[in-house]
Amino acid sequence: MRMVMTGNYASAYGAKLSRAEVIAAYPITPQTSIVEKLAEFVTTGELKAKFIPVESEHSAMAACIAAQTAGARTYTATSSHGLTLMHEVLMWASGARLPIVMTNVSRAMAPPWSVWVDHMDSIAQRDTGWMEFFCQSNQEVLDTIIMAYKICESRSVMLPAMVIEDAFILSHTEEPVEVPSQELVDSFLPTYSPEYKIEVGKALGFGSLVRPDQYMEFRYKAMLAMREAHDRILRVEQEFKHIFGREYGGLLERYRCEDAEVVLVTAGSVAATAKDVVDAMRARGVRVGLARIRAFRPFPHAEIRSIASKVEGIAVLDRSYTFGAAGAMYTEVKASAYSCPKRPVMKNYIAGLGGRDITPKILEKIFEDMLVVAKRGAEDEVEWVDVMGVPRRWK
Amino acid sequence: MTKSYEELPLTPISNEPSTVNLTGYWRVIRPIVDKSKCKKCTLCWKFCPDAAITLVDGEPLINLQYCKGCGICAFECPTKCIVMVKEGEL
Secondary structure: EEEEEEEHHHHHHHHHHHOOOEEEEEEEEOOHHHHHHHHHHHHOOOOOOEEEEEEOOHHHHHHHHHHHHOOEEEEEEEEEHHHHHHHHHHHHHHOOOOOOOOEEOOOOOOOOOOOOOOHHHOOOEEEOOOEEOOOOHHHHHHHHHHHHHHHHOOOOOOEEEEEEOOOOOOOOOOOOEEEEHHHHOOOOHOOOOOOOEEEEEEEOOOOOOHHHHHHHHHHHHHHHHHHHHHHHHHHHHHEEEEEEEEOOOOEEEEEEEOOOEEEEOOOOHHHHHHHHHHHHHHHHHOOOOEEEEEEOOOOOOOHHHHOOOOOOOOEEEOOOOOOOOOHHHHHHHHHHHHHOOOOEEEEEEEHHHOOOOOOOHHHHHHHHHHHHHHOOOOOOOOEEOOOOOOOOOHO | OOOOOOHHHOEEEEEEOHHHHOOOOOOOOEEOOOHHOOOOOHHHHOOOOOOOEEEOOEEEEEEEOOOOOOOOOHHHHOOOOOOEEEOOOO
């Protein structure tokens, strides 16, 4: 059925269609309407699930961990400060190899207080052992949640995943969304049956102490699982395409990158604007392309390398900044490209923090700047875009 | 015995309680009970943080497989019928 809905409702429908059995969440702007919609689904009986209203995000994740350990498929959603409050238990979820799926409505960290889009919250959780999927549209949010369960619950993976929606730009903007039938989703996503779970009459202890002589072996297994996830993401998307007719480009969506002189790498909703800019510039004969990071964890190293070995320049637009370093996506892309025999010139653009609009005009200027930088080299490897008081060339 | 990563489960899972770990081996001082002074007040039993003391006719029986030798029982005993001695000395 085709419906008009916000990214948040797309998340709620994604969790419902995936038949989440336990939902534990705490409301936070701009995620609140996900929780409200799911509470409504549970109350009306449309979704047979246990809804646990908790007192904090730390508890929300802890409740999901417990329920998932008991063999239930769980879902939660949060944003910014809620996500960072979860940090400790996010590590637990992945270490305990629990395939929990969560939506994070990506929002800036305070202070200054802000409720608008920024990827700092999601990026700050990159080392927790969770898969991270950035979405460009509301349809992709719904579809990615369904796919995420299948990827996470694969026996060779068994890791949790975060589906990331940009605050307001996706979370509160209505778009037409194709909502698949329950039967179709059921044919794609089997019921969750883990190898180990808490069962009455069968005593098991989870997350026990492990001495130094065995700790690394468990982390090694998680490393192998995350490596395996790369392949699973691609396979699951192909299965998804076969059933639902939609696909998004694997871990790294490549848009008009073939024969491109300069490619812009970014993630999230800004990629949609960037595609329009690429089209407009291509129409004028300028060879530019876009590579959209869909999976930040596992990171698409091989995909980035295949682009890096062919282009003159790569511009990386980060919607967050790692203080004392650079944009996190930039450092990853640069690290991937390092092993290419012929490396492109690279530059990092920091833009759109705290919900500032990244307009087509700004994106066009980034492309134009990068075309020059690709030939002459960058004056500043990391440049903050559209900041009042520093060079006005972005206006 | 250490295992290869391939033999291990996804996450550490134990099907036995932590009592399989005989923590008594950590002990450097050992409680000795002089039952002739015991008034059967049961304070040692109540205070033992490891539940390593059971009562037999109201008197303490210390399970040395789990007693870590913390000395709390000896400290709490009002008649000082429990004393701590260095392992190997008595």
